[in-house]
Amino acid sequence: MLDPAHGGTDEGAHGSGSIVEKDVTLVLAEAIRARVLRDGWQVLMTRQGDDTLSFAQRAAMANAQAHAIFLTLHVGSSGAAGTAYACYYDFGQLAEATPPVAGGLLSWETAQRPWEPYSRRLAQLVQGELATRLPGSSEQPAGAPLYQLRAIDEPAIAVELENVNAADEGALTALAAPLAGAIAHALVAFRASYAAEVH
Amino acid sequence: MLRRKAVALAVLAVLVISGFLYLPALYRRVVGLRHMPLSGQEERRAAIEPPISTPTDVPSKAELFWESKSAPGTIIPAEVELKLSADPVERAKQLLAALIAGPADPTERTLPPDATLEEFYLLPEGTAVADFSSELSTHLPSGIQSEEMAVESIAGTLAANIPDLHRLKILIGGQEAETLAGHIDLTGYFLLPPPALAATSVSPPAPSLPH
Numbered sequence: 001m002l003d004p005a006h007g008g009t010d011e012g013a014h015g016s017g018s019i020v021e022k023d024v025t026l027v028l029a030e031a032i033r034a035r036v037l038r039d040g041w042q043v044l045m046t047r048q049g050d051d052t053l054s055f056a057q058r059a060a061m062a063n064a065q066a067h068a069i070f071l072t073l074h075v076g077s078s079g080a081a082g083t084a085y086a087c088y089y090d091f092g093q094l095a096e097a098t099p100p101v102a103g104g105l106l107s108w109e110t111a112q113r114p115w116e117p118y119s120r121r122l123a124q125l126v127q128g129e130l131a132t133r134l135p136g137s138s139e140q141p142a143g144a145p146l147y148q149l150r151a152i153d154e155p156a157i158a159v160e161l162e163n164v165n166a167a168d169e170g171a172l173t174a175l176a177a178p179l180a181g182a183i184a185h186a187l188v189a190f191r192a193s194y195a196a197e198v199h
Numbered sequence: 200m201l202r203r204k205a206v207a208l209a210v211l212a213v214l215v216i217s218g219f220l221y222l223p224a225l226y227r228r229v230v231g232l233r234h235m236p237l238s239g240q241e242e243r244r245a246a247i248e249p250p251i252s253t254p255t256d257v258p259s260k261a262e263l264f265w266e267s268k269s270a271p272g273t274i275i276p277a278e279v280e281l282k283l284s285a286d287p288v289e290r291a292k293q294l295l296a297a298l299i300a301g302p303a304d305p306t307e308r309t310l311p312p313d314a315t316l317e318e319f320y321l322l323p324e325g326t327a328v329a330d331f332s333s334e335l336s337t338h339l340p341s342g343i344q345s346e347e348m349a350v351e352s353i354a355g356t357l358a359a360n361i362p363d364l365h366r367l368k369i370l371i372g373g374q375e376a377e378t379l380a381g382h383i384d385l386t387g388y389f390l391l392p393p394p395a396l397a398a399t400s401v402s403p404p405a406p407s408l409p410h
Contacts, residue, residue, distance in 0.1 A: 012381075013341035014341075021341070074342065074343060076341070076345065077345065078340040078342055078345040079342065080272070087347075092390075092394055093390055093395070094388060094389060094390060095365065095366035095391075096366075109386070144346075144382075144383060145387065145389075146382055147382065147385075150384060160343045162344075
């Protein structure tokens with residue numbers, strides 16, 4: 001499940017030029033979709049146009065798919081230009097979390113918790129690829145309590161490309177190919193171990 | 200009676216003349232203030248956030264966390280000389296005011312310069328509650344990384360300089376917010392010290408009363 005962040009009335013970050021985050025994330029998602037289809041994945045997108053979607057709507061779409069992997073795409077506004085990093089929800093940064101709901105039900109707010117080890121591994125694989133394809137990117141992924149990911153009931157990461165203050169949109173979309181390649185390679189590596197452990 | 204009137208008139212005349220003599224100097228000061236090189240953000244801060252001073256303030260070496268120049272996207276402690284109160288609540292206010300005021304190099308800044316700390320509470324069992332103005336959300340550079348650095352710099356600075364803090368709640372405008380600026384989850388309590396910074400900070404010094 002590919003999620004181009006923002007959209008519709010939520011425009012995301014605005015660059016110093018005319019770049020708007022919601023437009024770039026959609027271009028990136030389409031490039032990644034085209035690339036990973038070649039590896040035999042079935043790919044769904046939370047939006048394919050300029051739609052306004054809440055975090056809950058995006059999570060509901062993702063959670064409706066069995067055995068899915070969720071990847072949301074963002075563009076930052078402060079990091080080193082041309083770099084990217086992967087981020088997973090790190091529950092370890094919080095002092096406490098909503099306790100599991102009794103009766104076998106899953107808490108919406110912490111649906112991501114059991115998937116954290118898988119999400120972390122996926123983020124590590126993606127970050128490793130990003131470090132080789134987008135020079136200057138860190139070799140280690142970031143762990144952060146990312147609100148959007150907490151309700152995703154499957155492995156889930158965010159990838160943020162830097163940054164929206166590029167001279168023009170072309171400078172960012174030119175990074176779509178290496179970004180897509182990094183994600184595609186990481187997904188293939190992740191699939192092998194994930195499928196063996198979970199399914 | 201006549202003499203009293205004369206004295207009163209004389210005093211009044213002296214006051215009026217003094218006023219006229221002082222007027223040009225007063226005018227020059229007003230004009231000078233108008234042309235002081237303060238940014239709008241600094242003026243706002245000066246107006247609503249006077250320096251926090253308490254009777255127990257002592258010059259102290261504080262660790263404030265800002266963005267690393269050599270490793271952008273990460274934060275590191277910087278040692279700064281501050282007058283800090285022995286009272287942990289006032290101390291926290293002083294620290295966070297200094298954190299917002301920012302480092303000498305503005306590129307290392309982690310919080311918007313016009314954000315303000317509205318209130319700070321210390322609850323039992325080491326729970327800190329920091330309530331910031333809405334500018335912390337609205338004027339922060341957009342992005343996961345910048346929001347994570349903002350939270351880590353607040354949490355790291357508090358944990359490094361105030362003993363016995365175990366968790367932190369960040370409020371915006373007096374209320375719980377879902378996110379800081381669209382990304383980082385503010386509905387929970389952050390662990391103190393932040394696990395990512397635990398290795399970079401020394402144990403917080405216990406505040407002491409002046410001798």
